[in-house]
Amino acid sequence: MDSRVITITSGKGGVGKTTTTANLGTALAMMGKKVAVVDSDIGLRNLDAVMGLENRIVYDLVDVVEGQCRLRQALIKDKRQSELYLLPAAQTRDKNAVNSVQMEQLCQQLRPEFDYILIDSPAGIEQGFRNAIVGADEIVIVANPEMASVRDADRIIGLVEAAGKPEPRLILNRLRPEMVRRGDMMDVADVLEVLGIDLLGIIPEDETIIVAINKGEPIVYDKRARAGKAFLNAAQRIMGEEVPLEDVEDAPTLMERLRRLMGFGPALTEKRVRS
């Protein structure tokens, strides 16, 4: 069975792990793959809400692990994708309700049924994080282009390596092209230079993501959303397809061009994404 278990993690909270898991999972399912998304953030269940499945939960991950129900009973079928399933986290338990051995067994149980198993990791580097990566074949790190997030990502890279997992790949989330262009935000090359890992995708900051989460609909369904397109591209890269990296630069506005010409704006450096 060549199913792949991929854990999405970050160290720092609030950088977009759950959104990334929901969208990569949905995108892979849209491309005809059988996908399970697993919320391993026990006690802080959220992946269900991002996917709009919060009303359908009967059993959860802890029930499965403790043998209260069968795996199939806990898996929730997605609203739109017939081959996409969610295994929700327990909300009334804490992260120590599950141990690493149980998580690894859970992964083994899921493998025969699915092409891709995406595990949404909790923030932090404690037991919950260790549980999330123990059964993984690959790790995807989500980071934002700011110091705290990149620093935590670097720590995670070290822990992933220490766990004997292959080198993780990076989703650089919430990049703000206009800030990069002004020189007010680290660009893709800066982050890659510091972390020294391969890039899986660049997701531009996009207000429509918040709207999509409010509605419980992954952004990948929104054909006009740049973030949705970027997630689709990242999913294709997971499948091994060569997709050129998205050009996150907006064309400079007329005023910016004028200011640069006069020497009052930031230097017009070539800060395009290097692929």
Added chain:
Amino acid sequence: MGVFEFMLGRKKPSPGEVARERLKVVLAHDRIKVNPELLELIKMDLLKAISQRMEVDEQRVQVNMTREGGLDKILADMPVKRQKIAFEWDPPAYTPAANALKGNKLHVEVERMDEE
């Protein structure tokens, strides 16, 4: 690139660049888990080893962590005192006669050592 940029002399690093440089320093320390005491011990060890062969300006010795070309490095900056050092040594046959032998000791200049 702007026409007047040279007149303004604007060369301040942008906030993005500042973040990148600060991150590099923070990560170098995070990764290696060096604390100032450990660096001080390494400095004393280095001093002890080098002092057997050369005279080093102890006041100006600096040992720090840095990051270059994807590698974390220990950077030891040890100024050598510009004075002759003496140690016992059996001169090989090809030693230039210019090196005056005084008793059993051959005086070697520090600058000469650097060239090796």
